[in-house]
Amino acid sequence: MHFRCQKRDLVEGISTVQKAILGKSPMAVLEGIYIETGDQEIIMRGSDIDLSIETLVASSIMEEGRIVIDSKLFGDIIRKLPDAMIELATMENNTILISCENSEFNLLYLNAEEFPMLPEIGNREKIAIKEDTFRNLIRSTSFAVAQDESRPILMGVLFEVKNKVLNMVALDGFRLAMRSEYLESNEDVSVVIPGKTLNEVSKILSDKDEDLFISFNDNHILFEIQNTKIVSRLLSGNFIKYESIIPTDYKLQFKVKRAHLAQSIERASLMAKDGSSRLIKLNIENDRALITSNSQFGKVKEEVPVSMDGDAIEIAFNANYLLDTLKVMDEEEIIIEMTSGVSPAIIRNSITDNCKYMVLPVRLAR
Structure with a gap:
C-alpha cells in the first residue's frame, strides 16, 4: 500500500470512523482503523460489531493494499503532523511508514483479513x-x-x-x-x-x-x-x-413563553434540595405560574405570566426533565396541558403540530 493525501482530509476521515471504535476490545483488530486503497481514494472503516462507520478520503494512490492500524496512536500522530501532504507506505515486517515534511513514523499494522465487513442491507427502497x-x-x-x-x-x-x-x-x-x-x-x-x-x-x-x-x-x-x-x-x-399512554383529555391548558418559563425554572432549580432531582413546584392559577423550591439553604419564588383555560393545579416536577424538553422545542410560545397534580403533563407547540412531550410529575408529600 502506498498513497498520499492532505492532512485535513485524513484527520476528518479518522475522526469520523473513530466514532464507532470503543477503545479496548476483546478483538485487537477492532481497536484499529481499517484502511483500503480505492479509486483515487482510500476507504476507512471503524467498527465495534454493533456499529460500523465507513468513509472515503480523497487520495493519490501509488500502490494498492489494505491494513488495520491502531486507532488511537494513528489518530494522535496524524493530528500532530504539520498541515501538509502526508504519505503512507507499507514496509517490511508489517510496518507502515508515515511521512510528512521532516517527520517520519514507523508503525506496526495488523492483518486486514480479520476486520469485519459492512453487513449487507439488501435492495429495499431507500x-x-x-x-x-x-x-x-x-x-x-x-x-x-x-x-x-x-x-x-x-x-x-x-x-x-x-x-x-x-x-x-x-x-x-x-x-x-x-x-x-x-x-x-x-x-x-x-x-x-x-x-x-x-x-x-x-x-x-x-x-x-x-x-x-x-x-x-x-x-x-x-x-x-x-x-x-x-x-x-x-x-x-x-x-x-x-399512543396508549399519552393522555388525550385535560382539565387545564395554558400558553406560556417558552424561554421565559425555562429561565424561571432554571433559576428556581438552583435552590432545589436534591441535586439529582432538582424538585420544583408549580402552582398555576389566575393566569400565572408560580414556581417555588425550598431547601435547607433557603427558598425561591418565580412568577411567569400564562394564558390559562381550566382549573387551577398545583404540581411538582424534576426540573431537569422540564428543562430538557423546553431546550429542544423551537417555537416561542408553547402549550402545556394537565389533568391533576399526579397525572402526566403534555407539552407541545402552539402553532406547528409536529411534536409532543410528556413529563411525569413528582408526588408531593401531604
Whole structure:
C-alpha cells in the first residue's frame, strides 16, 4: 500500500470512523482503523460489531493494499503532523511508514483479513430525508432515551413511518419525546434504533439542506451521508405502544413563553434540595405560574405570566426533565396541558403540530 493525501482530509476521515471504535476490545483488530486503497481514494472503516462507520478520503494512490492500524496512536500522530501532504507506505515486517515534511513514523499494522465487513442491507427502497431535518429529529427525541439496561428496548428511539409521516419516539419511564416529519416515501417501517447510534449519526450530519438515505433489513439500519456509511444493529423486541399512554383529555391548558418559563425554572432549580432531582413546584392559577423550591439553604419564588383555560393545579416536577424538553422545542410560545397534580403533563407547540412531550410529575408529600 502506498498513497498520499492532505492532512485535513485524513484527520476528518479518522475522526469520523473513530466514532464507532470503543477503545479496548476483546478483538485487537477492532481497536484499529481499517484502511483500503480505492479509486483515487482510500476507504476507512471503524467498527465495534454493533456499529460500523465507513468513509472515503480523497487520495493519490501509488500502490494498492489494505491494513488495520491502531486507532488511537494513528489518530494522535496524524493530528500532530504539520498541515501538509502526508504519505503512507507499507514496509517490511508489517510496518507502515508515515511521512510528512521532516517527520517520519514507523508503525506496526495488523492483518486486514480479520476486520469485519459492512453487513449487507439488501435492495429495499431507500428513505430520503434532509440532513438538517434528521439532525433536528434526533436532537428533539434522543435526550429521552433510557439509560437503564434493565429494559434494553427503551435504550433506543422508535423510527416509525406510516402514511408518509415519520414519527420518532423515545421514553425512559419518566418522560416521553415524540417528533414527526412528513416524508415522501411509500415505505411502512417500524424499527428501534439504538440511542448511541443516533448520537453518533448526529455528530456526522451537517446543517446542509442535502439528502441522507436510510435503508433497512431485519437486523440492521444503514445511513448514507455523502461519502460516509453508518451501519448499526437494530434493537430487538416490541416498543411500547406509546399512543396508549399519552393522555388525550385535560382539565387545564395554558400558553406560556417558552424561554421565559425555562429561565424561571432554571433559576428556581438552583435552590432545589436534591441535586439529582432538582424538585420544583408549580402552582398555576389566575393566569400565572408560580414556581417555588425550598431547601435547607433557603427558598425561591418565580412568577411567569400564562394564558390559562381550566382549573387551577398545583404540581411538582424534576426540573431537569422540564428543562430538557423546553431546550429542544423551537417555537416561542408553547402549550402545556394537565389533568391533576399526579397525572402526566403534555407539552407541545402552539402553532406547528409536529411534536409532543410528556413529563411525569413528582408526588408531593401531604
